[in-house]
Amino acid sequence: xxxxDGFMNSTFSLVPLVFLLPLLGILVNWLIGKYxxxxxxxxxxxxxxxxxxxxxxxxALALLKDHAGAQVPFLQWxxxxxxxxxxxxxxxxxxxxxxxxxxxxxxxxHIYSIGYMHEDVRHQGDPKRFRRFFIFLNLFILAMMLxxxxxxxxxxxxxxxxxxxxxxxxxxxxxxxxxxxxGNAKAAKKAFITNRIGDFGFLIAIFLIFWNFGTLxxxxxxxxxxxxxxxxxxxxxxxxxxxLLGVTGKSAQIPxxxxxxxxxxxxxxxxxxxxxxxxxxxxxxxxVRSQALYIATPVAxxxxxxxxxxxxxxxxxxxxxxxxxxxxxxxxxxxxLGFMVAxxxxxxxxxxxxxxxxxxxxxxxxFLSSGSVxxxxxxxxxxxxxxxxxxxxxxxxxxxxxxxxxNMPVTFVVYLIGALALAGIAPLSGFFSKDEIxxxxxxxxxxxxxxxxxxxxxxxxxxxxxIFMVFFGEARTNAAKNAKESSLLVTIPLMILAVLSVAxxxxxxxxxxxxxHWLSSTLEIRHPAEFIWSIAIASFSIAIxxxxxxxxxxxxxxxxxxxxxxxxxxxxxxxxxxxxxxxxVDEFYQAxxxxxxxxxxxxxxxxxxxxxxxGVVNGIGSLTTSFSGLLRKLQTGFARTYALSIFIGVVAxxxxxxxxx
Amino acid sequence: MPLSYFLGISIVMFTIGxxxxxxxxxxxxILMSLELMFNSANLLFVAYANYHQILTGQIMVFFVMxxxxxxxxxxxxxxxxxxxxxxxxxxxxxxxxxG
Numbered sequence: 001x002x003x004x005d006g007f008m009n010s011t012f013s014l015v016p017l018v019f020l021l022p023l024l025g026i027l028v029n030w031l032i033g034k035y036x037x038x039x040x041x042x043x044x045x046x047x048x049x050x051x052x053x054x055x056x057x058x059x060a061l062a063l064l065k066d067h068a069g070a071q072v073p074f075l076q077w078x079x080x081x082x083x084x085x086x087x088x089x090x091x092x093x094x095x096x097x098x099x100x101x102x103x104x105x106x107x108x109x110h111i112y113s114i115g116y117m118h119e120d121v122r123h124q125g126d127p128k129r130f131r132r133f134f135i136f137l138n139l140f141i142l143a144m145m146l147x148x149x150x151x152x153x154x155x156x157x158x159x160x161x162x163x164x165x166x167x168x169x170x171x172x173x174x175x176x177x178x179x180x181x182x183g184n185a186k187a188a189k190k191a192f193i194t195n196r197i198g199d200f201g202f203l204i205a206i207f208l209i210f211w212n213f214g215t216l217x218x219x220x221x222x223x224x225x226x227x228x229x230x231x232x233x234x235x236x237x238x239x240x241x242x243x244l245l246g247v248t249g250k251s252a253q254i255p256x257x258x259x260x261x262x263x264x265x266x267x268x269x270x271x272x273x274x275x276x277x278x279x280x281x282x283x284x285x286x287x288v289r290s291q292a293l294y295i296a297t298p299v300a301x302x303x304x305x306x307x308x309x310x311x312x313x314x315x316x317x318x319x320x321x322x323x324x325x326x327x328x329x330x331x332x333x334x335x336x337l338g339f340m341v342a343x344x345x346x347x348x349x350x351x352x353x354x355x356x357x358x359x360x361x362x363x364x365x366x367f368l369s370s371g372s373v374x375x376x377x378x379x380x381x382x383x384x385x386x387x388x389x390x391x392x393x394x395x396x397x398x399x400x401x402x403x404x405x406x407n408m409p410v411t412f413v414v415y416l417i418g419a420l421a422l423a424g425i426a427p428l429s430g431f432f433s434k435d436e437i438x439x440x441x442x443x444x445x446x447x448x449x450x451x452x453x454x455x456x457x458x459x460x461x462x463x464x465x466x467i468f469m470v471f472f473g474e475a476r477t478n479a480a481k482n483a484k485e486s487s488l489l490v491t492i493p494l495m496i497l498a499v500l501s502v503a504x505x506x507x508x509x510x511x512x513x514x515x516x517h518w519l520s521s522t523l524e525i526r527h528p529a530e531f532i533w534s535i536a537i538a539s540f541s542i543a544i545x546x547x548x549x550x551x552x553x554x555x556x557x558x559x560x561x562x563x564x565x566x567x568x569x570x571x572x573x574x575x576x577x578x579x580x581x582x583x584x585v586d587e588f589y590q591a592x593x594x595x596x597x598x599x600x601x602x603x604x605x606x607x608x609x610x611x612x613x614x615g616v617v618n619g620i621g622s623l624t625t626s627f628s629g630l631l632r633k634l635q636t637g638f639a640r641t642y643a644l645s646i647f648i649g650v651v652a653x654x655x656x657x658x659x660x661x
Numbered sequence: 662m663p664l665s666y667f668l669g670i671s672i673v674m675f676t677i678g679x680x681x682x683x684x685x686x687x688x689x690x691i692l693m694s695l696e697l698m699f700n701s702a703n704l705l706f707v708a709y710a711n712y713h714q715i716l717t718g719q720i721m722v723f724f725v726m727x728x729x730x731x732x733x734x735x736x737x738x739x740x741x742x743x744x745x746x747x748x749x750x751x752x753x754x755x756x757x758x759x760g
Contacts, residue, residue, distance in 0.1 A: 635758065635759060636756070636759060637755075637756030637757065637758050637759025638752075638753055638756055638759075639752050639753075639755060640682075640683055640684075640686075640752060640753070643682055643683055644683050647679060647683065
């Protein structure tokens with residue numbers, strides 16, 4: 001079975017390397033990282049990821065010849081009776097696409113991190129953590145590779161948990177920093193626990209799959225779907241919905257998206273790699289991979305569509321009213337993930353994958369550029385410290401920026417490219433991928449189409465707002481005035497990503513549909529991509545209108561100083577405040593979920609445990625004590641008393657024996 | 662002499678022994694009372710052996726005497742040890758295990 005027809009393309013058997021190279025990188029940095037200096041550590045880690053990328057490219061080239069791909073067995077894992085579960089690497093067009101994105105974007109972010117972390121560890125005051133950062137990054141690549149190459153749900157789940165762990169470790173990288181010295185640790189904990197809820201759903205889905213299908217292997221499960229759909233449609237609905245819960249956790253959808261904005265506590269490369277480009281797309285990947293399950297359950301598909309669309313809308317609205325440069329991007333990420341999830345629900349898996357790839361490019365670009373902006377601001381803060389700069393000026397608050405295009409020209413250009421790509425301006429990559437999703441929505445569900453169109457409008461608007469606030473106008477603080485362009489190590493990855501963001505649309509150009517043909521050997525294409533001029537023009541003009549609107553509100557008359565009120569809040573009033581406060585969702589969860597939960601925990605601790613269980617245990621103890629207190633009286637300590645009782649006992653036995661007959 | 666004489670003496674000796682163990686407080690006297698009980702039993706063995714004209718009972722007596730000697734040896738050793746600690750061999754003083 002595993003060795004199909006005894007034939008195995010020799011290139012395909014290289015696939016374990018995508019996992020083993022990062023492992024090697026971790027080991028090298030762990031064992032000798034102390035002695036090779038920052039450059040050495042960064043080089044080792046980047047080479048490990050670069051090696052993974054190289055292998056992924058080789059795999060992609062081999063796949064061009066042999067579309068079927070292969071399953072490469074690696075280790076025997078679980079073998080119980082007739083149930084066999086092996087660690088098998090799956091090479092097909094879908095997994096290789098993910099591998100390319102993960103290792104490619106990952107490589108650029110590794111290189112960027114060498115420059116960024118060099119500054120950051122000094123700014124935060126602990127240069128020793130440089131090595132730890134790169135070990136974690138490689139660990140993340142390793143886990144992500146495990147996730148996308150796994151040939152069964154359990155291996156995928158191991159990777160799924162692995163990336164969750166890396167997310168926790170990396171976003172709590174400065175765990176002793178943040179609000180009150182505990183803010184970052186709290187954010188990491190929130191992300192981990194929220195993901196835990198999602199993982200619980202995914203785990204239940206896996207159990208249900210095992211129970212109903214008797215196997216966890218992708219190929220076998222998907223082949224059995226039609227039969228199961230006939231015999232147990234309910235089970236299939238349960239599986240898909242529990243899996244969706246897992247997806248809402250990992251891919252930050254309603255109701256579990258709340259962890260992602262807080263995850264911005266991590267260093268910026270982490271936000272770019274994990275919380276924008278790769279890890280958060282794992283949920284989308286899972287649903288695309290499990291396409292067969294969702295096709296068979298229209299109910300689940302409807303739920304998926306609505307969750308995606310509503311997330312796109314809600315997160316877009318919140319993003320409009322944020323001031324932290326990274327928070328805007330975080331909500332934008334949630335919103336774009338909503339687009340992808342909605343696309344999967346609409347049956348447009350190709351469009352989802354397309355948007356996943358282009359989003360990985362331009363969102364990584366945006367995050368990394370925002371990191372460059374933050375570096376510049378931090379530099380400006382320390383440079384202007386002799387003057388009258390406010391040391392407490394938040395280098396991430398967009399109100400403190402302004403006019404940065406003069407000091408940071410390279411960052412400005414790449415940021416602009418990323419923002420335009422995200423806003424959906426033709427012919428940048430975001431335009432094509434978003435357009436495909438909108439086309440699928442217009443054919444599938446009109447209400448969802450309108451919601452997504454509005455979300456696209458919001459996307460263009462908040463990106464325009466950000467650009468005008470950050471880069472145009474006059475510097476509003478000394479930090480912004482003294483900001484300095486980042487080093488080449490930082491800007492070169494940005495330029496590469498900018499090129500990818502511009503050209504990414506070529507992956508699946510209307511008329512050519514390269515990506516669709518590429519993925520068609522793995523996925524079932526239900527809605528071949530179409531290019532509808534009216535929708536393209538509509539989405540394009542909506543983006544233009546939104547940017548113009550942003551220009552009239554923020555560009556024409558820039559904020560006067562860092563304390564100025566956002567002009568939008570004047571016109572929107574309370575609604576703006578509500579959006580700025582994130583619709584009070586966190587507070588809502590606090591009141592509805594956390595408070596009762598804490599109360600319940602308190603109740604179980606005080607009443608059930610201390611009074612109930614402890615009471616029973618202590619009661620039995622004290623009962624025994626008092627009863628034995630009575631018995632104790634018999635023990636007089638006088639040997640003669642014992643002798644008497646022995647004597648009486650003997651007499652009694654004798655009497656019994658003699659009178660028995 | 663009729664058998665009943667021996668039985669009577671044996672019963673009397675045994676009763677004295679039991680009462681001595683139960684009533685006296687001096688550990689040495691208690692050991693002596695125990696000897697009385699052993700010997701009342703021995704007397705019965707010998708009497709019945711003679712009565713039935715078999716040797717088994719006579720042999721049994723030697724065993725009892727040997728065991729009793731060993732028991733007294735241990736008992737006296739214990740008494741010496743106790744005396745060293747308590748400076749007394751009053752059995753009622755040894756009540757450390759009182760509950």
